[in-house]
Amino acid sequence: MTIDAPALAETDLEQLYAPPSEHIQKAVVPELLPFHADYLAKATFFCLATGRESGLDASPRGGPAGFVHVLDTKTVAFAERPGNNRIESMRNLTQDDRLGMLFLFPGLDIFMRINGRGRVVDEPALCAELGEGSKIPKTAIVVAIDEVLFHCGKAINRARLWDPAARIERKSLPMPGQMLAAMTKQGAEVAEAVDAQYDHGVKNDLYG
Numbered sequence: 001m002t003i004d005a006p007a008l009a010e011t012d013l014e015q016l017y018a019p020p021s022e023h024i025q026k027a028v029v030p031e032l033l034p035f036h037a038d039y040l041a042k043a044t045f046f047c048l049a050t051g052r053e054s055g056l057d058a059s060p061r062g063g064p065a066g067f068v069h070v071l072d073t074k075t076v077a078f079a080e081r082p083g084n085n086r087i088e089s090m091r092n093l094t095q096d097d098r099l100g101m102l103f104l105f106p107g108l109d110i111f112m113r114i115n116g117r118g119r120v121v122d123e124p125a126l127c128a129e130l131g132e133g134s135k136i137p138k139t140a141i142v143v144a145i146d147e148v149l150f151h152c153g154k155a156i157n158r159a160r161l162w163d164p165a166a167r168i169e170r171k172s173l174p175m176p177g178q179m180l181a182a183m184t185k186q187g188a189e190v191a192e193a194v195d196a197q198y199d200h201g202v203k204n205d206l207y208g
Contacts, residue, residue: 028149031073036148039112040076041066042105049100050092050118057088068101069130074145076114079130079137081207090120090139099143102151107162109153116145135207 008016032040045062061078068078080090093099101114122139130140160166174182177194181187 028147030147031145032070032076032148033073036112037070039103039105040068040070043068043103043112044106046101046103048089049102050089050096051098052092052095057092059083059089064132067130067132071142075142076145077126077130077140077142079127079132080120080139080141081137082205090141093118093120093141101143104156104161109156109162111151111153111156113149113151114143114145115147116143118143132207137207 042065044065044067045060046068047058048061049056049058051057061081063079063081068076070076080087089099097117097119099116099118101116103112103114105112118141120139121142126140126142127137130137156162175191175195176198177191177196180194181191184190
């Protein structure tokens with residue numbers, strides 16, 4: 001399908017949508033309140049959005065409850081853990097420090113969002129504080145908060161995200177090894193080896 005319609009301007013959007021209610025606007029605050037800290041103490045997952053002139057990136061972050069540490073009401077920090085070594089988020093922050101954090105809470109139909117400015121540091125004491133057991137991260141991201149807000153969970157319910165009946169059967173979609181083998185034009189033997197390595201890695205090599 002070809003879309004020939006012109007992009008809408010901001011004034012067009014304002015005509016289509018009513019402004020947010022007063023209580024929604026007042027719910028956006030410039031620092032953490034005690035209940036925000038309570039949620040962060042339970043948080044195990046968020047998506048991190050960053051960008052620079054060459055492009056944008058959104059990537060997942062996860063850990064035990066409270067893995068995002070509250071340093072003060074205007075500052076949080078989290079460890080930068082091993083992934084695929086693209087380190088796109090960190091590369092972006094060296095050029096554009098703006099970031100967004102979108103937290104999901106398993107079983108709850110609410111999001112929490114933090115928008116702010118991030119910097120990558122390798123300060124030993126902070127990295128040690130953010131360690132998991134003997135696994136000390138090489139770097140951490142420190143976030144100066146610009147605004148924090150809660151977001152309604154309609155998307156969670158539309159997606160049936162926490163509904164066990166909505167879980168996708170793993171074998172209904174190609175496995176990582178199958179996809180890599182297809183892209184690199186290799187056979188089933190390679191696909192099986194990659195899948196075995198992937199399955200072990202995502203379960204056992206969490207803090208590398």
